[in-house]
Amino acid sequence: MEELHQGESMHTAITGIILLISLISTPIYGRNPSRTQTDTKSFSQPFIDVAKNCTPAVVFIRAEGAPPRNDPNDMFNDEFFHRFFGGPPRRQGPQVSQGSGFIISKDGYIMTNLHVVRGAKKITVTLQDGTSREVSASYIGGDSHTDIAVIKIDEEQGSNFPFIEMSNSDDLEVGEWVVAIGNPFGLEASVSAGIISAKGRQGLQITDYEDFIQTDAAINPGNSGGPLIDLDKKVVGMNTAIVSQSGGYMGIGFAIPSNILQNIKHQLVENGVVTRGFLGVSLQPIDNDLAEAFGTKTTQGALVVDVVEDSPAEKAGLQQGDIITKLNGNTIKSPGQLRNDVVLLPPGTVVKLTVNRNGKMMTIPVTLGTYGANTLVSSTTASRHLGISVDNLTNQNIQKYRLHQDDQGVIVVSIEPDSPASRSGIQPGSLVMAVNHQKVTNVTEFNDALQNVKSGQRILLLIRQGQMMKFYSLRAE
Missing domain, CATH: 2.30.42.10 (PDZ domain)
Structure with missing residues (x-):
């Protein structure tokens, strides 16, 4: 009986192989081309829809007259090169920066990277709504800590510009399809697709406060400031930096999440400056020795080594030796993560900190102060x-x-x-x-x-x- 089953299995396997070979060897004219084309079109349609609907709201930005800086601003002397893989000698004299941006309101507000427009005396925006017309724009404000800037088209209020809405970047999942639109190397309205490779990337030394989305959608110099869009045709991030050894695409790009963009945009448009949350603690990471000494089984979390006098942390009752393990229910892996999470929240926000104090877990609510108001803490x-x-x-x-x-x-x-x-x-x-x-x-x-x-x-x-x-x-x- 066992031999019979083995023989049947062998026969089935051989039959399957023969069928597979016959399918592979069938000439293309022997298949159903209309079905193949239909399937391909069906898969491509969401990407086609994103390109058609969102490209008109993506703009080409030219910023002129910026003085020489430590960070280059033009397209081929891009900050990408100098941060990650070196670059050509910087030119002397006024700089010309070229990059991307996207319109976020019908009256012409545009988001882009600060390094694209920083220090510019003149900003020109080329629309990609089918007119290819050039319009002037004014600098509204920028935040150097996150490399985010807002500019506005200099036309009368009420102009009906095409714009893109933003989504909740917290809802993004690794593996989700996304589309990048921008002007790499000056090639206007270029579209590329990929997936979300990772979320919450920090410690990259790209900006002061980091919570990057990593994507393998092709991003190159000139994509700076362009949108990263989901298949619902909404912005999930702003393309900001790449990692490369050649100066071109190598499958690792970083985008600022849309939730951070919305927070910074609102403050720049409403107030012209950005305020940040302030906790008031000095922190250090936990290694294996410290974990053993504090009686914890994990090295995740942020160890409080000092509490700033008259700070929100002191008023809430945080103490030296506390280990902060969660913020609003989200696990804290490192001091850097906690720091970034706090400063990206507006002052006055009430956060719930989960704290390990001498082996006892407790929840401590803290009302965040304003970063920069406490003179004991540096806040350039x-x-x-x-x-x-x-x-x-x-x-x-x-x-x-x-x-x-x-x-x-x-x-x-x-x-x-x-x-x-x-x-x-x-x-x-x-x-x-x-x-x-x-x-x-x-x-x-x-x-x-x-x-x-x-x-x-x-x-x-x-x-x-x-x-x-x-x-x-x-x-x-």
């Missing part, structure tokens, strides 16, 4: 209108710039070349004490004082350089 910010970056008077800055503990203001840490601050002679190490007669004691107050500043407006700064105090009048750009 930049003013695009003045070309100046300032920081709080932390103990480290007080020692570095030889200031006194009772000094008040914000310290100038860098000056943009060819900026109003540079032309006025302001130097790093100067202490900004007031803006337009409004006293400033921290970064948040500095940003608030400049919140409604418009290009061309005069800004009065009270500054102390060394022992000399002086007013400076700067015209905002």
Whole structure:
């Protein structure tokens, strides 16, 4: 009986192989071509729909007149090259940056990467709605910590521009199909497809605060600022960086999630500046030795080594030695993840922290403060209108710039070349004490004082350089 079954199995296998060979060897004209074409068209249709519906809202951006910088801005001298694999020598003189962007409202607001438009004196947008017309655009605001910027087409309100809606990037799944649209190497309206390779990529040193989507959709220099779109024709991310050894596509690209884009966009459009959540703890990772010492079986989490005085963490009751394991129910794998998750939330947000304290698990609600308001914590910010970056008077800055503990203001840490601050002679190490007669004691107050500043407006700064105090009048750009 066993031999009979073996014989039947062998016969079945041989029959299957013969059938497979016959199918493979059948001439193409012997198949049903209409069925093959129908199946192919059916599979392709979602991608065709995305291309047709979304390409008109993707724009080609040309930014002119930016001064020379540490990061290149033009298409072939792209920041991608210098971050990941080197690049050609940077040109001297005014730079020309080219990249992508996408329209997010019918009245012409556009999102792109800050490194595409940073420092530009003139921004030109080429529409891809069938007209190929060029229109001028104005810089609304940017966030250097996330490399996000918003610009707006300079046409009358009510213009009915094609735009793309954003989806909830938290709903994305690894393996999901996505489409990238942009202008790689100046080739306008290029479409590529791939899948979501991973979520929550951090520690890449691309931006200060990272929570990247990784995709294998083909992304090249010039795609910067273009959208990553799901098959529902909604934006799930903004293409920002690639990893490559050759300067071209190698299957690893990174996009900023749409939820972060929406948060930053709303703040830039409404307020012109970005505020961030602040917890007020110093953290360190947990290695195997620390895990054993604290009686935990995992190295995941963030160990609290210090609690900042008068911070939200102190007010909520967090203590030195606490291990933060979850934020709003989501597992914390590292201190970097917790830091990023907090700063990407708006001030005033109530978060629930799951904490391991001496082996006992507890939930602690914390109302986040405003990043930059606590002078004990460094929180550098930049003013695009003045070309100046300032920081709080932390103990480290007080020692570095030889200031006194009772000094008040914000310290100038860098000056943009060819900026109003540079032309006025302001130097790093100067202490900004007031803006337009409004006293400033921290970064948040500095940003608030400049919140409604418009290009061309005069800004009065009270500054102390060394022992000399002086007013400076700067015209905002």
